[in-house]
Amino acid sequence: EAGVAQSPRYKIIEKRQSVAFWCNPISGHATLYWYQQILGQGPKLLIQFQNNGVVDDSQLPKDRFSAERLKGVDSTLKIQPAKLEDSAVYLCASSSIRGRVLDGYTFGSGTRLTVV
Amino acid sequence: GNSVTQMEGPVTLSEEAFLTINCTYTATGYPSLFWYVQYPGEGLQLLLKATKADDKGSNKGFEATYRKETTSFHLEKGSVQVSDSAVYFCALSPSGAGSYQLTFGKGTKLSVIP
Numbered sequence: 001e002a003g004v005a006q007s008p009r010y011k012i013i014e015k016r017q018s019v020a021f022w023c024n025p026i027s028g029h030a031t032l033y034w035y036q037q038i039l040g041q042g043p044k045l046l047i048q049f050q051n052n053g054v055v056d057d058s059q060l061p062k063d064r065f066s067a068e069r070l071k072g073v074d075s076t077l078k079i080q081p082a083k084l085e086d087s088a089v090y091l092c093a094s095s096s097i098r099g100r101v102l103d104g105y106t107f108g109s110g111t112r113l114t115v116v
Numbered sequence: 117g118n119s120v121t122q123m124e125g126p127v128t129l130s131e132e133a134f135l136t137i138n139c140t141y142t143a144t145g146y147p148s149l150f151w152y153v154q155y156p157g158e159g160l161q162l163l164l165k166a167t168k169a170d171d172k173g174s175n176k177g178f179e180a181t182y183r184k185e186t187t188s189f190h191l192e193k194g195s196v197q198v199s200d201s202a203v204y205f206c207a208l209s210p211s212g213a214g215s216y217q218l219t220f221g222k223g224t225k226l227s228v229i230p
Contacts, residue, residue, distance in 0.1 A: 031216060042120075042205050042220030043160070056217065091160065095216055105218060107152075107160040 002026065004108035006092050012114045018080035021111045024073070025094030029106075031055075032069055034077050035091040037110070043091055049075065082115045089113070118143045120206050122221035129196055129228050137191040137224045139180075139206035147208040149173075149182055149189040150218070154203045163191075163204070196228045 005024040013019050025032050030051050035043035046065065048055040051072040060067065064083070069075040079086055089110040123138040141147065151163040151173070164173030169184035178193045189206060206221040 033217070040222070042207075042222050043218070044220075045217050048217060093160075097216065105160075105162065109159040 004092055004094055004106050006090075006108035006111055008111055009109065010112050010114075012116060013082055015084055015115050016081040018078065019082055019113060020076050020078045021090050021092075021113075023075045023077070023092030023108060025075070025092070026096075026106055029094035029096055030072070031095045031097070032075050033093045033095070033105070034067055034075070035093065035107075037089040037091055039088070046077070079113075082113075084115050087113055087115045118147070118208060118210055118219045120208055120219055120221035122204075122206050122224050125203075125223070126225040126227060129226070131198055131228055131230050132195045133228075135191070135193040135196045135200075135226070137204055137206075137226070139189045139191065139221060141187050141189065141206075141208050143187075143208055143210055143219075145211035146184070147210050149180070150207040150209070151178070151180055151189070151191050152205040152207060152220075154205065154223070156202070160205065196226070198228045198230055201226055201228045 007022050032049045034046045036046050037043040046060045047057040047067045049069040052069045067077045089112050091110045092108045093105045095105045119142045121140050148167045150165045152160045153163045154160050164175040166173040166182035169182055172181045180189050180191045203223045203225045205223045207218045
């Protein structure tokens with residue numbers, strides 16, 4: 001099966017500019033996640049979608065970050081305006097559930113954002 | 117809240133050495149536990165998992181046993197290869213339907229030298 005697709009792979013922007021990332025999950029995976037991975041740390045959840053509804057966005061900095069998942073498939077994550085501390089890898093993942101237990105995630109390759 | 121603690125890295129081993137990467141967790145109930153691997157320049161890949169106490173996950177010569185009594189999920193491999201050089205992340209998913217978020221440890225970088 002095809003993996004989780006993300007684009008762009010790399011992005012360099014100046015602070016206060018805006019940026020958007022795109023994700024296409026594995027076909028049939030209802031749950032989609034965006035994670036932020038700062039260098040030297042583990043990924044941290046930003047937002048979780050179930051189909052096209054938001055399940056959890058408690059760790060999303062809503063003053064500058066937004067995300068949507070139209071039609072329950074593709075998703076976009078936007079940052080506006082960007083700050084230096086937003087420099088990180090943004091990972092998209094989708095998951096399958098087996099018998100009410102998480103069977104596993106599939107991660108995309110990520111978008112490496114550098115804010116200068 | 118939920119948390120995962122991994123041993124500090126980096127870890128440098130010679131080829132064919134024995135590997136242990138310690139992982140302990142804090143969570144209520146019986147979370148599912150995972151090890152993910154991130155090779156240089158690549159995304160996260162699921163290495164192995166365990167969903168209940170005393171389960172042993174295994175893959176590619178790596179093993180980890182879910183120990184409820186010690187809240188641990190240590191990763192082991194009997195003989196590492198240069199190709200195992202990567203960053204390894206321990207993670208948990210809380211128990212309960214609908215709670216499918218992953219909480220990760222900080223990662224342990226492994227370097228295997230010939």
